[in-house]
Amino acid sequence: MAPFSFDVLARDGRARGGLLRTPHGEVExxxxxxVGTAGAVKAVLHRDLRxxxxxxxxxxxxxxxxxxxxxxxxxxxxxHGFTGWDGPFLTDSGGYQVFSLAALRRLDEEGVRxxxxxxxxxxxxxxxxxxxxxxxxxxxxAMAFDECPPGDAPRDVVAEATxxxxxxxxxxxxxxxxxxxxxxxxxxxxIHLDLREAxxxxxxxxxxxxxxxxxxxxxxxxxxxxRVLEHLDPVLPEDKPRYLMGVGTPEDLVDSVARGVDMxxxxxxxRNARNGQLFTSQGRLAIRNARYKEDPRPPDPACGCxxxxxxSRAYLRHLHLANEMGAATLMSLHNLFYYLDMMRAMxxxxxLCRFAEWRRDTLRRLADGQDGP
Amino acid sequence: MAPFSFDVLARDGRARGGLLRTPHGEVExxxxxxVGTAGAVKAVLHRDLRxxxxxxxxxxxxxxxxxxxxxxxxxxxxxHGFTGWDGPFLTDSGGYQVFSLAALRRLDEEGVRxxxxxxxxxxxxxxxxxxxxxxxxxxxxAMAFDECPPGDAPRDVVAEATxxxxxxxxxxxxxxxxxxxxxxxxxxxxIHLDLREAxxxxxxxxxxxxxxxxxxxxxxxxxxxxRVLEHLDPVLPEDKPRYLMGVGTPEDLVDSVARGVDMxxxxxxxRNARNGQLFTSQGRLAIRNARYKEDPRPPDPACGCxxxxxxSRAYLRHLHLANEMGAATLMSLHNLFYYLDMMRAMxxxxxLCRFAEWRRDTLRRLADGQDGP
Numbered sequence: 163m164a165p166f167s168f169d170v171l172a173r174d175g176r177a178r179g180g181l182l183r184t185p186h187g188e189v190e191x192x193x194x195x196x197v198g199t200a201g202a203v204k205a206v207l208h209r210d211l212r213x214x215x216x217x218x219x220x221x222x223x224x225x226x227x228x229x230x231x232x233x234x235x236x237x238x239x240x241x242h243g244f245t246g247w248d249g250p251f252l253t254d255s256g257g258y259q260v261f262s263l264a265a266l267r268r269l270d271e272e273g274v275r276x277x278x279x280x281x282x283x284x285x286x287x288x289x290x291x292x293x294x295x296x297x298x299x300x301x302x303x304a305m306a307f308d309e310c311p312p313g314d315a316p317r318d319v320v321a322e323a324t325x326x327x328x329x330x331x332x333x334x335x336x337x338x339x340x341x342x343x344x345x346x347x348x349x350x351x352x353i354h355l356d357l358r359e360a361x362x363x364x365x366x367x368x369x370x371x372x373x374x375x376x377x378x379x380x381x382x383x384x385x386x387x388x389r390v391l392e393h394l395d396p397v398l399p400e401d402k403p404r405y406l407m408g409v410g411t412p413e414d415l416v417d418s419v420a421r422g423v424d425m426x427x428x429x430x431x432x433r434n435a436r437n438g439q440l441f442t443s444q445g446r447l448a449i450r451n452a453r454y455k456e457d458p459r460p461p462d463p464a465c466g467c468x469x470x471x472x473x474s475r476a477y478l479r480h481l482h483l484a485n486e487m488g489a490a491t492l493m494s495l496h497n498l499f500y501y502l503d504m505m506r507a508m509x510x511x512x513x514l515c516r517f518a519e520w521r522r523d524t525l526r527r528l529a530d531g532q533d534g535p
Numbered sequence: 536m537a538p539f540s541f542d543v544l545a546r547d548g549r550a551r552g553g554l555l556r557t558p559h560g561e562v563e564x565x566x567x568x569x570v571g572t573a574g575a576v577k578a579v580l581h582r583d584l585r586x587x588x589x590x591x592x593x594x595x596x597x598x599x600x601x602x603x604x605x606x607x608x609x610x611x612x613x614x615h616g617f618t619g620w621d622g623p624f625l626t627d628s629g630g631y632q633v634f635s636l637a638a639l640r641r642l643d644e645e646g647v648r649x650x651x652x653x654x655x656x657x658x659x660x661x662x663x664x665x666x667x668x669x670x671x672x673x674x675x676x677a678m679a680f681d682e683c684p685p686g687d688a689p690r691d692v693v694a695e696a697t698x699x700x701x702x703x704x705x706x707x708x709x710x711x712x713x714x715x716x717x718x719x720x721x722x723x724x725x726i727h728l729d730l731r732e733a734x735x736x737x738x739x740x741x742x743x744x745x746x747x748x749x750x751x752x753x754x755x756x757x758x759x760x761x762r763v764l765e766h767l768d769p770v771l772p773e774d775k776p777r778y779l780m781g782v783g784t785p786e787d788l789v790d791s792v793a794r795g796v797d798m799x800x801x802x803x804x805x806r807n808a809r810n811g812q813l814f815t816s817q818g819r820l821a822i823r824n825a826r827y828k829e830d831p832r833p834p835d836p837a838c839g840c841x842x843x844x845x846x847s848r849a850y851l852r853h854l855h856l857a858n859e860m861g862a863a864t865l866m867s868l869h870n871l872f873y874y875l876d877m878m879r880a881m882x883x884x885x886x887l888c889r890f891a892e893w894r895r896d897t898l899r900r901l902a903d904g905q906d907g908p
Contacts, residue, residue: 200853200854200857200859201850201853201854202854202861203861204859204860204861205860205861206861207861207864207865209841209845225857229853229856229857230828230849230852230853230856234828234829234849237829238829238831238847238849238850239831243831244847244849244850245846245850246845246846246847246850455603455607456607456610456611458611458612468580468582472581472619473618473619474611474619476603476607476611476617477574477611477617477618477619479603480573480574480602480603480617481574481575483602483603484598484602486573486575486577487577487578487860487863487864488575488576488577488578488579488580490860491578491580491860491864492580
């Protein structure tokens with residue numbers, strides 16, 4: 163029997179505290195997964211991720227199939243052997259990236275033909291090919307291949323993409339062979355509650371050990387997303403993990419945990435760090451701002467991360483303006499620590515049945531600090 | 536009394552094993568100083584430098600006076616307070632960089648007027664200004680302001696620069712006030728032994744607690760440099776540290792320690808790392824090379840650095856080709872570890888009076904491995 167399980171161990175309102183077991187270790191939920199697009203979280207070493215409490219990483223199927231190639235990764239021991247990250251991995255389906263990055267796409271029922279954004283070579287991603295790639299990559303959790311329409315697509319386009327996502331989910335399921343890898347289905351349907359519900363019910367009929375909610379955080383209003391989550395909460399099974407793909411800000415994570423979500427990934431903490439934006443307990447801090455030029459305080463005096471324990475805003479600002487790579491590393495460490503620490507606090511507040519109170523206080527502090535600490 | 540001293544504790548041939556004491560800690564010599572141009576070693580955090588055994592960092596006066604400004608650094612506690620590196624620092628004089636980086640230079644007896652390569656603003660570097668800047672930066676060791684002519688300059692140009700370097704050394708000495716900072720003189724004279732000897736004797740007459748040898752590693756043949764070092768060895772005092780500026784390759788360091796040098800700095804380990812070149816016990820390794828595409832071995836199987844303990848050549852090659860910052864970090868860590876570890880081995884071989892044997896074996900292994908390991 164494959165060493166997988168998911169158990170909801172605590173509830174507070176709709177928020178859930180759970181435990182996901184994988185062949186590469188246990189993951190407490192709700193969890194934030196740092197994004198290691200090409201098999202590495204940008205500007206951060208695995209060791210630092212481990213020390214900060216990261217438990218599971220996301221890697222991108224689209225990027226890795228193009229470079230260095232999934233077969234090469236397989237020959238070098240899969241993502242775990244190749245990258246040296248010995249904790250759990252999750253790979254996305256490649257669907258979202260092929261629609262956002264690749265050139266000359268041609269979509270039909272078979273799949274998506276496209277040209278690599280790296281070297282122009284021609285490729286096909288289909289449910290069968292995505293399963294082949296993801297099985298080569300060997301993550302602990304793989305995703306069914308889905309069609310992710312743009313956030314502003316008209317309803318009939320979303321409806322057609324949603325039906326296709328169901329057909330592709332069935333083909334993904336049929337093509338998936340590895341017993342040491344869980345395959346999650348992806349619910350599509352945009353902000354249309356009936357399409358979302360139909361999508362979820364069709365995936366449930368196929369049957370997956372976990373369900374992702376895709377196609378959000380693509381430009382839709384936050385209220386639309388909240389409604390989708392609230393609508394799906396009673397439709398999705400209580401005993402299976404729910405993963406909200408590509409979301410989001412600290413506020414988004416808090417509000418989505420409140421609506422029953424267990425898993426998240428997002429590039430925001432690392433991308434914003436490289437652009438000089440820090441998430442702090444008092445709101446966001448743009449390190450370029452001249453007010454920090456001689457500021458001897460750490461980015462967040464309330465934070466215990468390796469960056470806040472050792473450097474000042476003035477020094478970080480200097481490194482950032484001098485284009486020193488260390489700036490990206492120090493700020494990525496801080497932002498990831500902030501996200502991971504916030505998830506720890508959320509899990510604890512759920513266990514203690516104080517999530518609502520914690521949420522109110524946290525959101526208020528973030529709102530008060532919109533101009534920075 | 537300022538807490539400075541230098542003692543030669545072991546000798547083997549001309550090689551010396553010493554101990555440099557500074558207000559921020561002790562440094563065993565011969566020592567390699569990683570270069571932290573803008574107050575940070577590129578792509579490497581202080582913590583990792585400490586763990587790898589780096590004891591003293593070099594920072595560049597020219598860069599820091601332009602950005603963030605030496606007065607700002609002073610207000611934030613000098614280099615130690617500003618950067619958080621609590622071990623010793625050495626700052627160069629700014630002379631070399633102003634000649635290699637700045638635009639629209641005008642040199643006269645007063646100093647060098649130039650425009651910043653960052654924003655075009657006008658600046659003056661003179662002995663007095665260099666002392667002011669270096670005292671603001673507050674490194675443990677400062678350098679006298681020197682004129683560094685190009686490696687291919689005719690003899691009369693070198694001779695004039697050498698005389699001016701002596702006059703500037705005297706002015707540097709007169710302008711230098713901090714008692715918690717040592718000021719070293721810089722011997723110039725190109726590859727002309729008589730000019731080198733005159734320069735050294737003039738500096739000795741002024742009197743410094745340490746002597747640097749500048750103006751090498753600027754394109755001169757290696758034999759020329761070796762002759763200069765051999766010629767200066769009996770001229771420079773036995774009981775003062777000797778610092779060969781900006782040198783060099785692993786072979787250069789071994790050959791210069793054999794000629795009595797105690798201190799080194801060089802950007803090679805970090806710059807080459809960013810360009811994908813690794814120094815190994817078996818010679819150099821260009822990570823881009825297709826032969827490493829599926830190579831599961833660490834960069835140097837004989838190396839105990841954090842990189843070699845955790846990642847393969849195949850993974851490093853992938854990260855490098857994908858322009859991931861982690862590649863620069865992992866390879867910089869390895870190259871710096873290689874340099875620092877080689878210095879450790881040299882110091883031990885000197886203490887054990889086995890330096891000649893160690894040197895022969897090491898240089899042979901490096902020569903055998905010129906095509907990479």
